[in-house]
Amino acid sequence: MFIPVGDTPNPRNFTPWVNWFLIAVNVAIYLLISMPLAARGVSFDDPLLQEYVRYVYPSLPSILALRQVLAQISTYDLFVFVHGYKPAAPELNDLFFSMFLHGSFLHLAGNMLFLWIYGDNAEHRLGRLGYLLTYLMTGVAATLFFGMFAGKSMTPLVGASGAISGVLGLYFLLFPRNKVKVFIALFPFFFNTVLLPARLVLGIYIVVDNLLPFLTGAQSNVAFGAHLGGFFAGLAVAWVGEHFAWRWPWTDSFWRLGSAKAKQPIAEEPVSHSPLLDIRNALAHNDPDQAIEALARIDRSEVAQLEPNDCVVLANWLEDTGHPIAATRLLRSCLANHQHADNLADVYLMLGLMRLRQGQPTAAYQYLLNVFDYDPSPETAARAREALNQIDMYRH
Template structure:
């Protein structure tokens, strides 16, 4: 078993309001609608029950009495049949509402765990509203993709899995160097928590957990086609978004030249001074790596933190090490060494982290920098002595 339980790095000082709203909405639907209805028998006078029985009867044993059948049917089963998306009887409202219905608490909890792990990074990259709208789009795309293979089926499709698979597709493109913390279990012999590359974990999810069962026609009540459709829509959306972002950066550069606006490097320094992350990340692709050597330590540290938040861990590391190489002997290296120590610590490279943190202590003139280095070194010593 391979179960994701966390990821790194994550956006710092950022609140993923849309992700939290979606998680809250899914839990609210379950608590106030789904669960109460599972505890109630079906209403014998509900017209939807008659439709559900017409659908259900051919799929049950012929010798099952009608009374026994009715005793087994909960009000939630009828509600799902009425409001879940059915490829054989598509309704626009079902297309949206089905994204917030779940078959059980475990079904809901698993989906929300994935959304909590991956959603904040993707929301940080896209922005709150685009992320929310693209979440819904991926859910709809996943449902329609699934319906291609079940065109006349009246079995209702419910769950946020397709939309969340779309979020995973965005994550796969946006954050190739992120690490996923995974609970790995080979019952009953092996249990461990390990960090694996994001693309390895997400590739396993797509191919082993979904494509292979889909090709083997082993559903078991799981809509693998919806998961695959959602993931593909996320991949496509991320590629289009990246292309649009790069095109906007190029157009901004051309306009700056035509209107004799400041050169890209000056625009970067201005954005750093104003703490304008979006402007800095827009102009960054227009600069050569050698241009960045002219930044001071504070600017380099801030820019590296933004690059890390976008999932480019290796690029941030190279930016910081380039500063150390270019400014050897400078009195401003403590902050850079501290950042390098943090990156190595987050990656689990404790020996390398300790080296950089000691360098930060030796060159630190700021008490805050020195205290942070001391705290991290203490944590490393504690971890190494366990």
């Protein structure tokens, strides 16, 4: 048995009000609606019961007699049938309300445990409103993804699992250096809590617990498709957010830096008009103005030719002139174009310092730790340690 029970590091001096609110709403709905209705039987004269049996009974094992089915139905089953998301009869209000309904106490407890572990970091990173909107959006995406493979099913989908999987997708991309505390019980030999890399734990969750059963068509009450849809939606939100430094693109006139394709050379065009040559000349003469002007004309192939040290200087100039998105894109392109280089420590340091200056210590923490994986110079290592000491946002 493997049960995640916590993670580290966590935001310090930060109260995840939105995450607590989401947990409270889910628990309150279960206590005030689900439990009371689950304890109530149904009237055989209820037209809704007849509709429920007509649509749901064919999907049940044939060995169950109708009388046995009716004896097990509660008022909550009919409530879920009305308000759960039905792929064959989709409704907008069901799309959202179904996220806050759960089939059992264990269903609720498992979901809330995951939300409690991973949600505080995600809320701290995205901000309260951004986190709430992302939670709801990835939950909707999860449900719609599930519906794509459910055909004309009238069996209702309920649970916060899809939205929480979206939080896990965010966490996977944004907190690669975090660890997860996992309680392991291998009866009767081993009982202990161990720290495992977050990406290993989440990778097992998404691949072993969801992707493989989904691909093999395993029969289960677990909505594997919703989990996968939510997780990949969370990954997409995190990727886009990091790509644009968590700012609106139109706030930086250089946000498309390096996205253009290479232009065909014009014979009569002077060689000095090459953006790459102009940038190298600007670097040689320490001329930020010339470099910024040339960066506005640079294309994707020319960005790939910039060395990591050049990218650091240029990103610093871009940030100083009010182009944080362009600076981020340049540094991330450098990491992608020089994946196997051994001199990337300064690139990660620059990304970490930028995030720290932008008031994003959770992102800075991840980048600054990466500095030490690339044999940094004594000066770079000292600056990274100084920056990490400034981050009073974490505790182990």
